[in-house]
Amino acid sequence: MASALTEAGGRTRLFVEEDLAEGAAFALGPEQSHYLLHVLRAKSGDRVLLFNGRDGEWQAEIAAARRALTVACRVQTRRQAGVPDIWLLFAPVKKTPADYLAQKATELGAARLQPVFTRRTIVTRVNRERLSANAAEAAEQSDRLSVPQTPQPVTLEKALAAWPAERRLYFCDEGGEAQPLAEAARGTSGPAAILTGPEGGFDPAERAMLRACPFVVPVTLGPRILRADTAALAALAIWQSVAGDFT
């Protein structure tokens, strides 16, 4: 009987930390081993695709053991390729929308997911492990060769104080004068970032602080009120479509 792995046409992809090169072989961790053995019923000789964010994508052969599986790289199937240099800065949201946001932003090709605490942010803790796990899983399923960076949360003040001047920061502002994002970003190149706020929006002092920064470009996402996670995903999709790799 063919394993579920074979039936999937060898398209199962795993994100690993180890270096990938011809002849490289190593044991998979317990979670990935469990998934392959007990969910996909992997057998010795089955193939999977591996990527680590550095060495491209490799087809590897599984050698079964009792509990841990070993994989041996056979051939590189794709060279390493990154995503456009776009960061998403977002005010943390509750658990379920946070999972969703991490997955969708990864599919949409964000290079970095940066939680930012603002004055009206209600959520006070970010589960970074969960954020990374969601990003890795979405990278596996969306054919990415890299997992977004998920740095420590910072306050908005600190993020702006340490901001790299050459990176344009599109500030999705619900009030006040602003250009549509598609117009502001169309045809631009170079590093960029998108900032979306919490459910209650940014407070007036934050808005003034943002608008005073030379690298900040205030933008609008249309006439309706978008939830925090909708705004983040819409902005990413729009940016990719006019300045990123949807073009």
Next chain:
Amino acid sequence: MASALTEAGGRTRLFVEEDLAEGAAFALGPEQSHYLLHVLRAKSGDRVLLFNGRDGEWQAEIAAARRALTVACRVQTRRQAGVPDIWLLFAPVKKTPADYLAQKATELGAARLQPVFTRRTIVTRVNRERLSANAAEAAEQSDRLSVPQTPQPVTLEKALAAWPAERRLYFCDEGGEAQPLAEAARGTSGPAAILTGPEGGFDPAERAMLRACPFVVPVTLGPRILRADTAALAALAIWQSVAGDFT
């Protein structure tokens, strides 16, 4: 003590079926009455905003009764305004992603949410009541003056056979040659629709059938594999940003 309704600055919005006009007064249904009375602790004299998709938005005054609340229209706060004429045709997805899809698509300004059964669609039933309820709630919260239409699900064949020729149908195709959606839609006007497929994509016969229709425009959403709901929301956001009301 001020009610939660007053504290919210009178921004509570309710979608109703009744006609709205100066002096119009009627009882709210049990769910809305419960929400106002027991969640927001509404009192006689409190104000809410009402819309029905036809008569604009009205500020109304609450008259408390024991169980059902009565509302009386006072003044029109906004004239009726629609959303751009963009439909979303989507292969039904499981319950949680379906809720999410209905809410987000409403926020992003879809005029119609049309479930479409394709050959690889796994979900076989659509809970239309739930779809409408999600759309109505998202319309209330996103400041829309209309709720998207949620017609009966149809098969892809039937949808195409009855298609109005003047409506461009952007077919989000994962394989094959296609223009980026932003390029295909930029600066266009007139009725449009977006079609996204199920998790497994469209099958070859469906793709051939779609590409043979004169009103179909095959488009791409970039190099990564997007989940069904991500693709639908990304496409709507992009369309709104180049041809809809984000511009």
